[in-house]
Amino acid sequence: MKKQPVFLIVGGDLRQLYTAKALCDDGVVYVLGFDAHVAVPEGVRRWDTTAEQADYLILPMPCTTDGVLVHAPFASQGISLSGLPQLLSRDALVLGGRVCAATRAVFADCGVSVTDYYAREELSVLNAVPTAEGALQLILEELPTTVFGLRCLITGFGRIAKVLSKILVAMGADVTITARKPEDLVWAELCGCKAVPIAQLEHLLGETDLICNTVPALLFAQEQLRLLPPDALVIDLASKPGGVDFDAAQQLGIKTIWALSLPGKVAPISAGESIAATIRNILRERGRE
Amino acid sequence: MKKQPVFLIVGGDLRQLYTAKALCDDGVVYVLGFDAHVAVPEGVRRWDTTAEQADYLILPMPCTTDGVLVHAPFASQGISLSGLPQLLSRDALVLGGRVCAATRAVFADCGVSVTDYYAREELSVLNAVPTAEGALQLILEELPTTVFGLRCLITGFGRIAKVLSKILVAMGADVTITARKPEDLVWAELCGCKAVPIAQLEHLLGETDLICNTVPALLFAQEQLRLLPPDALVIDLASKPGGVDFDAAQQLGIKTIWALSLPGKVAPISAGESIAATIRNILRERGRE
Amino acid sequence: MKKQPVFLIVGGDLRQLYTAKALCDDGVVYVLGFDAHVAVPEGVRRWDTTAEQADYLILPMPCTTDGVLVHAPFASQGISLSGLPQLLSRDALVLGGRVCAATRAVFADCGVSVTDYYAREELSVLNAVPTAEGALQLILEELPTTVFGLRCLITGFGRIAKVLSKILVAMGADVTITARKPEDLVWAELCGCKAVPIAQLEHLLGETDLICNTVPALLFAQEQLRLLPPDALVIDLASKPGGVDFDAAQQLGIKTIWALSLPGKVAPISAGESIAATIRNILRERGRE
């Protein structure tokens, strides 16, 4: 009988516990970095010094915020990155989310490369689902009208916009996509949306109840925001710089929400299962299955 | 030039203010039963003794809870039903929601019959939308998983079930309808759901993450509830008796929400506009347009 | 071991052979009224005088056209209705489609009542699917444009209109429903269509590429047809009187197709399986399962 592979999941938030749970179908799973008061799913073992050596080490997203300790918000004691290599079996694989140079350096010293599961396209697609659903939850909570009949403007037509627009169209909203590429506009129309080149954005704003921005560029400065109806809602789903001048919005009294990191917040179980599915794909491609 | 019709809207909650607002396109609109601190939408007038006689009197849903005073939760002073007939013009129409015998009696004395807009099928259909969206909001708020992939069981296939299942199917949930009538089961399959005769309900329960009950009969007693997974969510959308034994659910630790009167809570603007649309249909059918 | 029930299927077109095939899961199945050159599905037996007595006799739709012989277009020799009762076991059930008085009379003489499976609502719903798909096939064959973007007008919002509009909306057509009842118009909007009261039908005609009529009343007389663009296509799905003045359409050069009995023509297998499913429901309700 073939020995079961050993997974060691270190640090991260609740998502990682659900990743751990999902991986129980694939082998023995230990977690490290969750204090005793944090319940661990059935089947998942807490790591201690008697544990087997790990064939797969799973680091969180991000792996570390200071380059020294693993990012482990549920651990009261720091877990040093540099202590991890000794827990690995020979030929172990290390996987992490948004792997930084410091993390790579630690493992490179022992000849181990780190695979970034967060760079995998399928995980980005999977994460679009809880992001879109989280945005929908905000819309339902904030607006005193139904989504049915709502005039929505979504900027961009990437993964999140595709999933979100599909839901809103199915709910009977009147969805307009604005984007730059002609093929995105065609796809938007095939998906039941109106499609308007981004150059014409401003003509749309007066007739919009809801804006969902997915473009990380300042599309909504004061100049654009003042064209919105006063009771419009703006949800910014774009990462880092965001797409909205929040100060200007506040001055104009336009309700604006910058919704970041929705998957872990609204659906940690699904988000964890998606990480597990992605890890499984990586292992299969490496012939590790 | 034809004289504009005069609407008088008495009592009710915020929905009635939005009904008032929507009716401003159709005539002059007064409201009565909203204290000074409650903002009234632009275009809507507060009734006072100088107001014109009303061609249309709109009572809330319900019209009254004690048979004497209009149901007016936003008024600190009582408004007597019996004082209303004198505010009407000749040939005025009176409309109300769930009109009771006491209300009918007050107007019958002056030879005026009361039309029940709440008995109109199109209003029931329109109200299914905010009800389904309100249920969706609860699902999104309560569950740590995505709706995508969620195993949902909806009992009954009336208006609310039809609208709710359409949304859940579009979001990628795995939706099963259980109902009594063979034709309902066929329709459910045509709508992308699985369909199971209600006699087989119990076989489904072990594999269900979410139950939405729309049948006003005790389908979920202790016997059924104990078959559910412990982290299942039960939302009861059925009126009056409901369909769930809440005490049994609590003992079993099954999270259960009895969600009543969702339209006015989650989407008062849309709910008010739906009442206005229904009133417009009634007037058109009476040749009053 | 319980004796298997015996089905005898007499007359009808190919659908009845597929009904026969589907019923092989439920018992022993004989067919009568298909000449030797007509292939019979695997598992189905041809009736002869050595056959067992039938527990269930299934007549076609219609049962008879002359009141004397079973409607059996694939049989070169006539099969007399009056000879059938002697083939039945005690307590046999007789089922037929659109059962006429003559058929009832034949069996009433032996104390057997005839159940009309064609009167069952679930069969009507099931038949809406091949009808809508058959209409779609005509649309795809006839029009030199895509359904995507097509301006379609469907009259009525019964079963066929519901299924057909669902498909057309999903394909990106611009679908308008016109109907009489306010609740039908609301449902049409919830299903992603535009909805227009039938009184305003004529305003729509100039902007319509395709009409699918499901209302058995003369909605499209010369007066209406002449408002259509010259290259519009009219498909009449309404039974008996139909809804289109075909002579007027021909004079105006408007292409018009009266599409009747589509289920048996476009999808005899599915149509036969639907009859079998309906028969199974009837037996279950009678406790015969």
Next chain:
Amino acid sequence: MKKQPVFLIVGGDLRQLYTAKALCDDGVVYVLGFDAHVAVPEGVRRWDTTAEQADYLILPMPCTTDGVLVHAPFASQGISLSGLPQLLSRDALVLGGRVCAATRAVFADCGVSVTDYYAREELSVLNAVPTAEGALQLILEELPTTVFGLRCLITGFGRIAKVLSKILVAMGADVTITARKPEDLVWAELCGCKAVPIAQLEHLLGETDLICNTVPALLFAQEQLRLLPPDALVIDLASKPGGVDFDAAQQLGIKTIWALSLPGKVAPISAGESIAATIRNILRERGRE
């Protein structure tokens, strides 16, 4: 007043006439290469020697089959490529479909480059619609069952597969996508399909009523075809090499259709309008609008 631009459309099939018609909104449009008996849409002019010089020359797809004459199946007399440059105004743009070296050479001599509208992504997306609808028409025509409930396998998840699966899912088919990339499989699931890695293709074949192949690689050799049910239908939508061993299919009695160039066949009007829309995008990007 600004002078209207002059378009000259040379050669091609009916699509080019509809391209011409659609471009009438943008300027003066001449066509060349359609004999007198071929009707030309209203507003479109036949080119003769008195015509103005062309600002935009539109060649068909392909531009030429022999490198000398324009591909002009509706012209009885040959139109030489080399004669076209003299019909152009200064700064004219030349556009063609699948522009070959010979065509480029002719115009390069006069310092004119040729833009390939067929290489534009948005045209490929637009053409996926009539391709998918054409495939659907074949399915409806060929199969004696409804699409509702049909077990369909689509190989690949590019443009055509995305549009076709969307329609089939909406019609209630049971659609499985098989593809290589993990992210394509995730997208397929988000679109309501089952998704199976292409390595597991053979396990699916026994339970499949319809195969639509979009992958230009021999996925269906004798070995695979013999796993199909005998009444399965195979539609090959892949270009050039195709994906099916047609001889093997014939020997096995598996009905197989190689469906090429569907847009021009099933929806020439829409196909022509798509070319016009693409040309408009090109002109806008060049600041020519």
